[in-house]
Amino acid sequence: MRSSRIFTIFFIALILLSIKNEKAFGACPDGYSSTSKTITICNCPMQVDICYKCYGVSMEYIVNIVGFGFVDDNCIPSQGCNIVQKVYEAIVNPEYLNEELCPNNIPPCTTGTVQVKVKYFSCWYKYWDSYQGHVMWEACEDKAYCEVVYEYCWDPILEIWQVNVKSHTGNNWPPTCTLNIPPDPDENDPPTDCFNGAYSPCE
Numbered sequence: 001m002r003s004s005r006i007f008t009i010f011f012i013a014l015i016l017l018s019i020k021n022e023k024a025f026g027a028c029p030d031g032y033s034s035t036s037k038t039i040t041i042c043n044c045p046m047q048v049d050i051c052y053k054c055y056g057v058s059m060e061y062i063v064n065i066v067g068f069g070f071v072d073d074n075c076i077p078s079q080g081c082n083i084v085q086k087v088y089e090a091i092v093n094p095e096y097l098n099e100e101l102c103p104n105n106i107p108p109c110t111t112g113t114v115q116v117k118v119k120y121f122s123c124w125y126k127y128w129d130s131y132q133g134h135v136m137w138e139a140c141e142d143k144a145y146c147e148v149v150y151e152y153c154w155d156p157i158l159e160i161w162q163v164n165v166k167s168h169t170g171n172n173w174p175p176t177c178t179l180n181i182p183p184d185p186d187e188n189d190p191p192t193d194c195f196n197g198a199y200s201p202c203e
Contacts, residue, residue: 028066033144037100039090042081045071047132048091054102061102061116063092069129069136079087083137084124084197094152094161109153109162116150122200123177126184127191135184140194144175146202170202 028051029035037048049067053060068087070077077083090096097116098106106114123143129136139145149166177194185192 012095032062034042034066035101037091039084041068041070041082041090042077044075044077046087047071047134047136048087049136050091050101050199052101054105055114057110059114061097061105061114061117063097063101063116064119064120065091065139066141067136067138069132069134071132071134072177073134082199088118088120090198092116092150094154094163097152098154106154106161109155113151113153113162113164115166116152118148118150120148120200120202121144122146122175122196123194124197125192125194126182128185128187128189137197140177142172143177143194144170144172144200146170146200148201168201170200173202175200 022039025029032051032053035052037050038045039048041047041048048065051064051066053062055061058091062146062184068083070152092111094106099106121139121141121143123140124137126135128134146168148168151162151164151166153162154160155162175196177196179196181195181198182192
């Protein structure tokens with residue numbers, strides 16, 4: 001009887017853990033890897049949820065930032081800091097991509113480049129994540145976004161990353177979500193409506 005009870009508790013714990021992971025990475029399509037990274041944005045620690053693909057035969061990366069949120073409620077972000085812009089700048093750069101998401105996959109420029117597709121979501125909503133214990137911003141993926149295609153490579157002579165913007169395209173453009181960023185919801189508040197994150201390479 002006791003062993004049966006222990007098994008039941010263990011099984012319930014596994015279910016709760018799977019629900020938590022599904023909540024964090026529910027937006028990732030089939031075939032994508034998912035990860036949650038903690039980085040410093042606007043001088044405060046932030047959790048960033050990412051769906052991504054490392055290149056295969058097509059030599060193409062795909063990187064989508066689907067959610068983020070400050071993990072320390074007592075930390076005050078730098079005044080005037082554009083949160084959405086800084087999140088993308090931190091994640092969508094060749095050094096971070098090559099070290100944290102797809103290690104050692106960007107080639108030297110003498111042998112070629114890799115193509116990196118990024119969706120810059122324009123519309124976001126806020127909700128209280130009871131699993132993480134803090135407010136999260138999540139992309140309104142059915143709304144407007146700007147897709148930018150980059151080419152990355154490493155220049156071994158100059159010892160710098162070379163970045164070329166190949167194209168950028170607005171989808172469901174222009175954004176129709178409100179420009180007013182709402183206050184953070186409390187634990188018992190419903191999610192906010194979609195709002196404009198005030199940053200896009202297509203603008």
